[in-house]
Amino acid sequence: QVQLVQSGAEVKKPGASVKVSCKTSGYTFSNFAVHWVRQAPGQRLEWMGWINAGNGITKYSQRFQDRVTITRDTSASTAYMEMSSLRSEDTAVYYCARDPLGGSVYFDSWGQGTLVTVSS
Amino acid sequence: EIVLTQSPGTLSLSPGERATLSCRASQSISSSDLAWYRQKPGQAPRLLIYGTSGRATGIPDRFSGIGSGTDFTLTISRLEPEDFAVYYCQQYGSSPPITFGQGTRLEIK
Numbered sequence: 001q002v003q004l005v006q007s008g009a010e011v012k013k014p015g016a017s018v019k020v021s022c023k024t025s026g027y028t029f030s031n032f033a034v035h036w037v038r039q040a041p042g043q044r045l046e047w048m049g050w051i052n053a054g055n056g057i058t059k060y061s062q063r064f065q066d067r068v069t070i071t072r073d074t075s076a077s078t079a080y081m082e083m084s085s086l087r088s089e090d091t092a093v094y095y096c097a098r099d100p101l102g103g104s105v106y107f108d109s110w111g112q113g114t115l116v117t118v119s120s
Numbered sequence: 121e122i123v124l125t126q127s128p129g130t131l132s133l134s135p136g137e138r139a140t141l142s143c144r145a146s147q148s149i150s151s152s153d154l155a156w157y158r159q160k161p162g163q164a165p166r167l168l169i170y171g172t173s174g175r176a177t178g179i180p181d182r183f184s185g186i187g188s189g190t191d192f193t194l195t196i197s198r199l200e201p202e203d204f205a206v207y208y209c210q211q212y213g214s215s216p217p218i219t220f221g222q223g224t225r226l227e228i229k
Contacts, residue, residue, distance in 0.1 A: 047218035105212035110164035
């Protein structure tokens, strides 16, 4: 079955960077896109960016494009999201999600989420 | 940016009742670009509906979606205990290309 398994919780200091991984299985990695969505405490879901796992093309929300880099390792069927210059407002659960690349964009499978806490 | 506004903020109903959740977009979107998710506490969201009315794999037929333009609706015909959760609509369109509503909390009355 389709699975997206994310790396564990992180605690970072302001100004640091974090890299979250999303290991996929149960489907052909390169036939789909992987998106990153975050959810701060009590807030709505917020889209951050995506990578086409086949050709590696990325697109970012303007809000994050200066601080977020999304990459993938096709040999490991894994996507990564790295965020730099962390601040307290970045404390959130970060999710990866699969996009079937069917014309529109929606997320048919999700990782379990990774809590990133930014605190001095 | 297309803003999605969901109503009501909280809906209190009993198991077996019918739930109607609304999602209104700040500008018209294609019906192919509207999806709904359910999120239970401590879990990731789960896709329910895509393309306004298409049910995702494994989603029972008590879930249905309808709408066009700026107004979209998710209906749950007979509430089961597992349906009490938070529901989000999501659109794909202009920059930022993907936005979510603020959520409707469906709670047991």
